[in-house]
Amino acid sequence: MSEDLVDDELLPALPAVGGDVAGAGPDAASAAVLAALDTPARRHPDDVRPAKTRAGYARDWAVWGEYLDWLAAPERTGHRLPDTSVETGTLVGFVVWLDRVAEAAPATIERRITGVTAEARRRGVQVSKETTLAARRALTPIRLDPDRLRAGRGRGRAVASTPAQLRAMTTADPLVPRPVGPRRRRRDYEVPELARLRDRALTLLSFAVAGRASEVSGLDVGGIVPDAGGLHVAVPSVKGRPGRDVVVAYGRHEETCPVRAWLAWRAAAGLDGGPAFRPVDQWGRLGTGRLSPDGCRIVITRTAERAGLETRLTGHSQRAGLITAGIKAGKRPDKVRAQSGHAAGSPVFEGYVRDARAREDAATDDIGL
Structure with missing residues (x-):
């Protein structure tokens, strides 16, 4: 040869x-x-490996880091494990976190298991076969849960948030009570002021631009330009979808005004460029990286839970909420569609319009019941 x-x-x-x-x-x-x-x-x-696969595994590893950050919060363990702690307990906990906190679809959870395991091994971590099998066994009941099957996790339209819910979320008590029963945290925990400002700005601005979590994650400080009337926001292109430029007006009420919320967060964080939304740790220290799409979703869900809302909101709830609230308020569908970036004739958008109009002048309204 x-x-x-x-x-x-x-x-x-x-x-x-x-x-x-x-x-x-x-x-x-x-x-x-x-x-x-x-x-x-x-x-x-x-x-x-194809570049797309390597990029996917890197994303799974980043989500793994977000899970470890979540686990390290004072109301949980209060200790940040190394990224290389891919053990049976942590990987099974990761599956539960993806299901209950990140609300990921079973197929996404399975892919995350594969990605984290592959990336850990690439970094020299010995991940046993028993560990990955335990994680996949934890996924089995999630796949077969009839409540999840009926809810169509990963499919269909998200629950739309409402202005009243936004008000509850932005005025929620920052004090997180000590958990009842077996617990690691010994006292109440107060969400840092900087984290509250970020969560408030993210919650309201994602609603105002009808943003997907990936779009909100991709926002840059330079793309959010204030003027006398409010904000001009450059919503980035994600996953091949075209970007869009939208206008966000000042809100009538200070506690739900996306413009005031953004300006307060930007000033407190000292942002003069780079990512618009960034991690804030449990001590109120600002990170330099970009808050991921999953991180944006978790902010919405966690803030809704802290406000005591019975409805479980997710990242997409803000997008659905702007469309539904806009149509109910009599806004022209083409104006709302331009804000959300839906294509003309989009069946998803038309579904939101039908849902909003179904509650207008319902047959049982004001008939003496």
């Missing part, structure tokens, strides 16, 4: 053993050859 056909990545130059592999004993020579082949052989599966 010609030497030109040999892949140097898989068959690197062999190191000498005692000066020369050929002159060494057979056991030493074999060990040298095997050692030289071992590292590139272990690296090879990562090298030949």
Whole structure:
């Protein structure tokens, strides 16, 4: 075989053993050859993975980090585990967190398990087969839960948030009571002021621009320009969808005004560029990175829970809420559609319009019941 056909990545130059592999004993020579082949052989599966797969695994690893951040909150463990802590307990807990907190679809959870496991092994972490099997066993009842099947997790339209719910969320008590029953946290926990300002701005601005979680995550400070009438917001292009420029007016009520909320958050965080929404840790320290789409969703859900809302809101609830509230208020559908970025004739958008109009002048309204 010609030497030109040999892949140097898989068959690197062999190191000498005692000066020369050929002159060494057979056991030493074999060990040298095997050692030289071992590292590139272990690296090879990562090298030949498609770029899209590698990017997906990197995203799964970032979500894993968000789970560990959530676990480290004072009302839970109060301790941040290393990213490499891919053990049976943490990976099973990750599955539960994805289901109950992030509200991910079962197919997404399964993909996250694969991505985290693959990325951990690439980083040299020994993740046992028993650990991944335990995580997949934890996923089985989630797949078969009839309540989830009826709810169509991962499908259909989100529950639309309302202005009244937004008011409750933005004025919620920052004090998180100590959990009842078995607990690790010994006292009440108050959400830091900077985190409250961020959550308020994110909640209201995502509603005002009818933003998907990925769009809200992608917002930049430079793309949110204030003027006398409110804000001009450049909503970024995500997943091949076109970006859009929208106008956000001042709200009538201070507690639900997206413009005032954004300006307060920007001033408190000292933002002069970069990501519009960033992580804030349990001590109120501002991160430098971008809050991920899952992080944006969790902010909405957590804020709704802290406000005591019976309805469970998710990141998409803000998008649905603006459309529904706008149609109920008599706004022209084409103006609302321009704000949300739906295409003309979109069946999803028309579904929101039908839902909003179904409650207008219902047959049972004002008939003496």
